[in-house]
Amino acid sequence: MNASPLPRPLLPFMDFAASLRANDFSLAPEQTESFVAGVGLLGPRSISDVHRAAIATLAPPPERRDEFDALFRLVFLGQTVAAPAAAKADDDDEIQAFDDRDGGNEPPESAEPEQSGSAPTGAERLFARHFGEATENEILRRFQRAAPVALPQRRSRRLISSKARGQLDMRRALREAVRRDGEVVRLPVLQRRPVQRRVLLLIDVSGSMKDRTDAQLRFAHALARATSRLEVFTLGTRLTRITRAMKRSSRDQALAMASTLVADWDGGTRLGDALQAFLAVPRFAGFARGAFCIVLSDGLERGDPSAMTDAVARMSQLAWAIAWLTPLAGDDGYAVETSALKAALPYLDRLGNASSPERLCGEILRFQRKAG
Structure with a gap:
Protein backbone atom coordinates (compact mmCIF):
# COMPACT_ATOMS: atom_id res chain seq x y z
CA MET A 1 0.00 0.00 0.00
CA ASN A 2 1.59 3.27 -1.09
CA ALA A 3 2.10 5.97 1.52
CA SER A 4 0.11 9.13 1.00
CA PRO A 5 2.11 12.13 -0.30
CA LEU A 6 3.21 14.78 2.16
CA PRO A 7 1.00 17.84 2.56
CA ARG A 8 2.21 20.66 0.33
CA PRO A 9 3.10 23.06 3.23
CA LEU A 10 5.60 20.49 4.57
CA LEU A 11 7.57 20.14 1.32
CA PRO A 12 9.96 23.11 1.88
CA PHE A 13 10.90 21.78 5.33
CA MET A 14 11.61 18.31 3.94
CA ASP A 15 13.62 19.83 1.07
CA PHE A 16 15.67 21.85 3.56
CA ALA A 17 16.48 18.75 5.60
CA ALA A 18 17.46 16.89 2.42
CA SER A 19 19.72 19.77 1.37
CA LEU A 20 21.49 19.74 4.73
CA ARG A 21 22.14 16.00 4.53
CA ALA A 22 23.36 16.33 0.92
CA ASN A 23 25.93 18.85 2.14
CA ASP A 24 27.24 16.63 4.98
CA PHE A 25 25.33 18.22 7.87
CA SER A 26 24.62 15.74 10.67
CA LEU A 27 20.86 15.63 10.97
CA ALA A 28 18.73 13.05 12.76
CA PRO A 29 15.11 12.38 11.75
CA GLU A 30 14.00 13.52 15.21
CA GLN A 31 15.55 16.93 14.55
CA THR A 32 13.48 17.35 11.39
CA GLU A 33 10.34 16.52 13.37
CA SER A 34 11.36 19.01 16.07
CA PHE A 35 11.97 21.67 13.39
CA VAL A 36 8.46 21.28 11.94
CA ALA A 37 6.91 21.19 15.41
CA GLY A 38 8.85 24.30 16.45
CA VAL A 39 7.61 26.25 13.43
CA GLY A 40 4.06 25.20 14.29
CA LEU A 41 4.45 26.39 17.89
CA LEU A 42 5.83 29.75 16.79
CA GLY A 43 2.94 30.32 14.38
CA PRO A 44 5.45 32.13 12.14
CA ARG A 45 4.61 35.63 11.07
CA SER A 46 7.75 36.03 8.97
CA ILE A 47 10.57 33.97 7.46
CA SER A 48 12.83 35.07 10.32
CA ASP A 49 10.68 33.02 12.73
CA VAL A 50 11.23 29.93 10.57
CA HIS A 51 14.98 30.65 10.54
CA ARG A 52 15.11 30.93 14.32
CA ALA A 53 13.29 27.62 14.67
CA ALA A 54 15.80 26.02 12.29
CA ILE A 55 18.78 27.28 14.30
CA ALA A 56 17.27 26.12 17.60
CA THR A 57 16.26 22.61 16.49
CA LEU A 58 18.81 21.66 13.80
CA ALA A 59 21.83 23.08 15.71
CA PRO A 60 24.30 23.82 12.88
CA PRO A 61 28.01 23.90 13.86
CA PRO A 62 29.21 27.47 14.45
CA GLU A 63 31.97 27.13 11.86
CA ARG A 64 29.41 26.13 9.17
CA ARG A 65 26.73 28.67 10.07
CA ASP A 66 27.26 30.61 6.81
CA GLU A 67 26.69 27.46 4.73
CA PHE A 68 23.58 26.65 6.79
CA ASP A 69 22.15 30.16 6.24
CA ALA A 70 22.93 29.99 2.50
CA LEU A 71 21.04 26.72 2.15
CA PHE A 72 18.14 28.16 4.13
CA ARG A 73 17.93 31.14 1.77
CA LEU A 74 18.06 28.84 -1.26
CA VAL A 75 15.20 26.59 -0.14
CA PHE A 76 12.88 29.13 1.48
CA LEU A 77 13.69 32.31 -0.48
CA GLY A 78 14.89 30.90 -3.80
CA GLN A 79 18.23 32.76 -3.60
CA THR A 80 21.16 31.25 -5.44
CA VAL A 81 23.95 29.88 -3.28
CA ALA A 82 27.43 31.12 -4.16
CA ALA A 83 30.61 29.27 -3.22
CA PRO A 84 33.02 31.10 -0.84
CA ALA A 85 35.44 33.44 -2.56
CA ALA A 86 38.50 31.61 -1.22
CA ALA A 87 37.32 28.19 -2.41
CA LYS A 88 39.09 26.45 -5.30
CA ALA A 89 37.52 24.64 -8.19
CA ASP A 90 38.60 21.25 -6.82
CA ASP A 91 37.70 22.01 -3.21
CA ASP A 92 35.96 18.99 -1.63
CA ASP A 93 33.87 21.22 0.67
CA GLU A 94 32.04 23.03 -2.13
CA ILE A 95 28.35 23.49 -1.30
CA GLN A 96 25.92 21.32 -3.26
CA ALA A 97 22.37 22.53 -2.86
CA PHE A 98 19.19 20.63 -3.70
CA ASP A 99 16.14 22.43 -5.06
CA ASP A 100 13.52 20.50 -7.02
CA ARG A 101 12.24 23.69 -8.61
CA ASP A 102 15.49 23.97 -10.58
CA GLY A 103 15.51 20.32 -11.61
CA GLY A 104 19.05 19.62 -10.38
CA ASN A 105 21.29 19.36 -7.36
CA GLU A 106 23.07 22.66 -7.88
CA PRO A 107 21.81 26.22 -8.24
CA PRO A 108 21.49 27.45 -11.82
CA GLU A 109 24.39 29.44 -13.21
CA SER A 110 24.11 32.31 -15.64
CA ALA A 111 25.34 31.64 -19.16
CA GLU A 112 26.96 35.08 -19.38
CA PRO A 113 28.81 36.95 -16.64
CA GLU A 114 27.08 40.13 -15.44
CA GLN A 115 29.49 43.03 -15.78
CA SER A 116 27.43 45.74 -14.10
CA GLY A 117 27.12 45.86 -10.34
CA SER A 118 29.85 43.26 -9.63
CA ALA A 119 32.36 45.84 -8.38
CA PRO A 120 32.46 49.57 -7.56
CA THR A 121 32.97 51.72 -10.64
CA GLY A 122 32.86 55.37 -11.57
CA ALA A 123 31.53 54.71 -15.05
CA GLU A 124 28.02 55.86 -15.81
CA ARG A 125 25.57 53.44 -17.37
CA LEU A 126 22.20 54.83 -18.37
CA PHE A 127 19.24 52.58 -19.05
CA ALA A 128 15.55 52.33 -18.24
CA ARG A 129 14.32 49.66 -15.85
CA HIS A 130 10.91 48.23 -16.70
CA PHE A 131 8.97 46.87 -13.78
CA GLY A 132 6.52 44.10 -14.48
CA GLU A 133 2.83 44.57 -13.81
CA ALA A 134 1.47 43.28 -10.53
CA THR A 135 0.28 39.70 -10.68
CA GLU A 136 -3.35 38.77 -10.16
CA ASN A 137 -2.57 37.30 -6.72
CA GLU A 138 -0.90 40.51 -5.61
CA ILE A 139 -3.82 42.60 -6.91
CA LEU A 140 -6.30 40.45 -5.00
CA ARG A 141 -4.19 40.64 -1.82
CA ARG A 142 -4.18 44.44 -2.02
CA PHE A 143 -7.90 44.45 -2.69
CA GLN A 144 -8.52 42.15 0.28
CA ARG A 145 -6.65 44.55 2.58
CA ALA A 146 -8.36 47.68 1.29
CA ALA A 147 -11.92 46.38 0.88
CA PRO A 148 -13.02 46.36 4.56
CA VAL A 149 -12.60 50.15 4.70
CA ALA A 150 -13.68 50.97 1.15
CA LEU A 151 -16.88 48.90 0.99
CA PRO A 152 -20.07 50.90 1.65
CA GLN A 153 -21.44 51.09 5.17
CA ARG A 154 -24.78 51.84 6.79
CA ARG A 155 -25.85 53.03 10.22
CA SER A 156 -27.11 50.24 12.46
CA GLN A 196 -20.72 47.18 6.58
CA ARG A 197 -23.52 46.75 4.09
CA ARG A 198 -24.28 43.31 2.75
CA VAL A 199 -22.67 42.67 -0.63
CA LEU A 200 -24.57 40.61 -3.21
CA LEU A 201 -22.33 39.26 -5.98
CA LEU A 202 -23.96 37.79 -9.12
CA ILE A 203 -21.52 36.08 -11.53
CA ASP A 204 -22.40 35.26 -15.13
CA VAL A 205 -21.01 31.78 -15.94
CA SER A 206 -22.49 31.47 -19.45
CA GLY A 207 -20.47 30.55 -22.52
CA SER A 208 -19.81 34.16 -23.53
CA MET A 209 -18.04 34.72 -20.18
CA LYS A 210 -16.01 31.51 -20.36
CA ASP A 211 -12.62 33.24 -20.47
CA ARG A 212 -13.43 35.39 -17.40
CA THR A 213 -15.15 32.88 -15.12
CA ASP A 214 -12.03 31.64 -13.30
CA ALA A 215 -10.76 35.16 -12.58
CA GLN A 216 -14.18 36.27 -11.36
CA LEU A 217 -14.43 33.33 -8.96
CA ARG A 218 -10.98 34.17 -7.58
CA PHE A 219 -12.20 37.74 -7.08
CA ALA A 220 -15.31 36.40 -5.32
CA HIS A 221 -13.12 34.43 -2.91
CA ALA A 222 -10.98 37.50 -2.16
CA LEU A 223 -14.15 39.51 -1.51
CA ALA A 224 -15.43 36.78 0.81
CA ARG A 225 -12.17 36.98 2.79
CA ALA A 226 -12.59 40.76 3.09
CA THR A 227 -16.18 40.81 4.38
CA SER A 228 -18.39 38.34 6.20
CA ARG A 229 -21.58 39.96 4.85
CA LEU A 230 -21.42 38.49 1.35
CA GLU A 231 -23.77 36.40 -0.77
CA VAL A 232 -22.56 34.90 -4.07
CA PHE A 233 -24.72 33.45 -6.86
CA THR A 234 -23.92 32.24 -10.37
CA LEU A 235 -26.18 33.01 -13.33
CA GLY A 236 -26.42 31.05 -16.56
CA THR A 237 -29.27 28.82 -17.55
CA ARG A 238 -30.03 28.44 -13.83
CA LEU A 239 -29.39 30.14 -10.50
CA THR A 240 -26.89 28.62 -8.05
CA ARG A 241 -25.89 29.88 -4.60
CA ILE A 242 -22.17 29.31 -3.91
CA THR A 243 -21.75 31.46 -0.80
CA ARG A 244 -20.75 28.54 1.37
CA ALA A 245 -18.03 27.49 -1.08
CA MET A 246 -16.55 30.99 -1.30
CA LYS A 247 -16.30 31.22 2.50
CA ARG A 248 -13.66 28.45 2.59
CA SER A 249 -10.31 29.82 3.73
CA SER A 250 -8.37 28.01 0.98
CA ARG A 251 -8.99 29.40 -2.49
CA ASP A 252 -8.27 26.07 -4.17
CA GLN A 253 -10.80 24.34 -1.93
CA ALA A 254 -13.35 27.10 -2.53
CA LEU A 255 -13.06 26.83 -6.32
CA ALA A 256 -13.15 23.03 -6.21
CA MET A 257 -16.30 23.08 -4.09
CA ALA A 258 -17.92 25.66 -6.39
CA SER A 259 -17.16 23.48 -9.43
CA THR A 260 -19.26 20.68 -7.92
CA LEU A 261 -22.16 22.98 -7.06
CA VAL A 262 -22.61 24.75 -10.41
CA ALA A 263 -23.97 22.57 -13.19
CA ASP A 264 -24.41 25.14 -15.99
CA TRP A 265 -20.79 26.19 -16.63
CA ASP A 266 -20.22 27.73 -20.08
CA GLY A 267 -23.81 27.14 -21.14
CA GLY A 268 -26.51 29.39 -22.51
CA THR A 269 -27.29 32.92 -21.38
CA ARG A 270 -30.65 33.41 -19.65
CA LEU A 271 -29.85 36.24 -17.28
CA GLY A 272 -33.41 37.49 -17.10
CA ASP A 273 -34.83 34.12 -16.10
CA ALA A 274 -32.07 33.57 -13.54
CA LEU A 275 -32.67 37.00 -11.97
CA GLN A 276 -36.41 36.38 -11.94
CA ALA A 277 -35.76 33.08 -10.14
CA PHE A 278 -33.61 34.96 -7.61
CA LEU A 279 -36.39 37.42 -6.84
CA ALA A 280 -39.04 34.67 -6.72
CA VAL A 281 -37.41 33.08 -3.64
CA PRO A 282 -38.20 35.31 -0.64
CA ARG A 283 -35.03 34.29 1.19
CA PHE A 284 -32.85 35.17 -1.78
CA ALA A 285 -34.69 38.43 -2.45
CA GLY A 286 -34.06 39.33 1.19
CA PHE A 287 -30.31 39.17 0.51
CA ALA A 288 -30.73 42.09 -1.93
CA ARG A 289 -32.60 44.35 0.52
CA GLY A 290 -30.31 47.28 1.34
CA ALA A 291 -27.33 45.49 -0.23
CA PHE A 292 -24.58 46.63 -2.56
CA CYS A 293 -25.33 44.48 -5.62
CA ILE A 294 -22.47 43.66 -8.02
CA VAL A 295 -23.25 41.95 -11.34
CA LEU A 296 -20.29 40.53 -13.30
CA SER A 297 -21.67 39.95 -16.79
CA ASP A 298 -21.31 41.06 -20.39
CA GLY A 299 -25.10 41.51 -20.57
CA LEU A 300 -25.43 39.44 -23.76
CA GLU A 301 -28.92 38.21 -22.98
CA ARG A 302 -30.30 35.63 -25.40
CA GLY A 303 -33.69 35.26 -23.76
CA ASP A 304 -36.61 37.65 -23.41
CA PRO A 305 -35.15 41.18 -22.88
CA SER A 306 -38.19 42.27 -20.89
CA ALA A 307 -37.54 39.58 -18.24
CA MET A 308 -34.07 40.95 -17.53
CA THR A 309 -35.23 44.58 -17.56
CA ASP A 310 -38.09 43.82 -15.17
CA ALA A 311 -35.79 41.89 -12.83
CA VAL A 312 -33.19 44.69 -12.71
CA ALA A 313 -35.92 47.27 -12.10
CA ARG A 314 -37.33 45.26 -9.18
CA MET A 315 -33.88 44.65 -7.77
CA SER A 316 -33.10 48.39 -7.88
CA GLN A 317 -36.03 48.95 -5.54
CA LEU A 318 -34.57 46.47 -3.03
CA ALA A 319 -30.84 47.08 -3.28
CA TRP A 320 -28.92 50.07 -1.99
CA ALA A 321 -27.04 50.29 -5.29
CA ILE A 322 -26.36 48.14 -8.37
CA ALA A 323 -23.01 48.06 -10.16
CA TRP A 324 -22.95 46.17 -13.46
CA LEU A 325 -19.34 45.40 -14.41
CA THR A 326 -18.63 44.01 -17.87
CA PRO A 327 -15.35 42.86 -19.47
CA LEU A 328 -16.48 44.40 -22.76
CA ALA A 329 -16.03 47.90 -21.31
CA GLY A 330 -12.27 47.49 -21.67
CA ASP A 331 -12.53 47.88 -25.45
CA ASP A 332 -12.06 51.32 -26.95
CA GLY A 333 -15.33 52.85 -28.04
CA TYR A 334 -17.43 50.39 -26.08
CA ALA A 335 -21.16 51.01 -26.28
CA VAL A 336 -24.06 48.97 -24.99
CA GLU A 337 -25.60 47.06 -27.89
CA THR A 338 -28.01 44.50 -26.42
CA SER A 339 -31.56 45.71 -26.00
CA ALA A 340 -31.86 44.10 -22.56
CA LEU A 341 -28.87 45.94 -21.07
CA LYS A 342 -29.86 49.18 -22.78
CA ALA A 343 -33.29 49.01 -21.16
CA ALA A 344 -31.74 48.20 -17.76
CA LEU A 345 -29.26 51.12 -17.80
CA PRO A 346 -31.60 53.61 -16.02
CA TYR A 347 -31.81 51.25 -13.05
CA LEU A 348 -28.04 50.84 -12.68
CA ASP A 349 -25.89 53.04 -10.47
CA ARG A 350 -22.74 52.11 -12.37
CA LEU A 351 -21.84 50.40 -15.64
CA GLY A 352 -18.15 49.68 -15.12
CA ASN A 353 -15.08 47.97 -16.50
CA ALA A 354 -14.22 44.40 -15.48
CA SER A 355 -11.77 43.63 -18.29
CA SER A 356 -8.95 42.77 -15.85
CA PRO A 357 -8.58 41.98 -12.12
CA GLU A 358 -7.03 45.40 -11.52
CA ARG A 359 -9.91 47.20 -13.23
CA LEU A 360 -12.50 45.08 -11.44
CA CYS A 361 -11.01 45.69 -7.99
CA GLY A 362 -10.63 49.39 -8.73
CA GLU A 363 -14.30 49.68 -9.69
CA ILE A 364 -15.35 48.24 -6.32
CA LEU A 365 -12.92 50.28 -4.21
CA ARG A 366 -13.83 53.57 -5.93
CA PHE A 367 -17.56 52.98 -6.26
CA GLN A 368 -19.82 55.98 -5.80
CA ARG A 369 -23.56 55.61 -5.62
CA LYS A 370 -25.57 57.50 -8.21
CA ALA A 371 -27.11 60.64 -6.73
CA GLY A 372 -30.88 60.91 -6.49
Missing part, protein backbone atom coordinates in the same frame (compact mmCIF):
# COMPACT_ATOMS: atom_id res chain seq x y z
CA ARG A 157 -29.67 50.53 15.25
CA ARG A 158 -27.02 49.98 17.93
CA LEU A 159 -25.88 53.19 19.64
CA ILE A 160 -22.29 53.88 20.69
CA SER A 161 -20.63 56.76 22.54
CA SER A 162 -19.45 59.58 20.34
CA LYS A 163 -17.47 62.78 20.68
CA ALA A 164 -19.30 64.32 17.74
CA ARG A 165 -22.86 65.62 17.62
CA GLY A 166 -25.57 63.08 18.24
CA GLN A 167 -28.35 61.93 20.53
CA LEU A 168 -28.04 62.89 24.21
CA ASP A 169 -27.05 59.96 26.43
CA MET A 170 -29.32 60.83 29.36
CA ARG A 171 -28.50 57.70 31.37
CA ARG A 172 -24.79 58.36 31.29
CA ALA A 173 -25.31 62.06 31.97
CA LEU A 174 -27.26 61.25 35.15
CA ARG A 175 -24.55 58.83 36.30
CA GLU A 176 -21.93 61.54 35.79
CA ALA A 177 -24.09 64.03 37.71
CA VAL A 178 -24.42 61.66 40.69
CA ARG A 179 -20.68 61.00 40.66
CA ARG A 180 -19.89 64.75 40.61
CA ASP A 181 -22.48 65.90 43.14
CA GLY A 182 -24.91 67.20 40.54
CA GLU A 183 -22.35 68.90 38.32
CA VAL A 184 -22.28 67.93 34.64
CA VAL A 185 -19.06 68.95 32.91
CA ARG A 186 -19.86 67.55 29.44
CA LEU A 187 -23.04 66.21 27.93
CA PRO A 188 -22.37 62.67 26.61
CA VAL A 189 -23.89 61.85 23.25
CA LEU A 190 -24.65 58.68 21.28
CA GLN A 191 -24.62 57.95 17.59
CA ARG A 192 -25.66 54.95 15.52
CA ARG A 193 -22.84 52.51 14.96
CA PRO A 194 -21.68 52.15 11.33
CA VAL A 195 -21.60 48.59 9.96
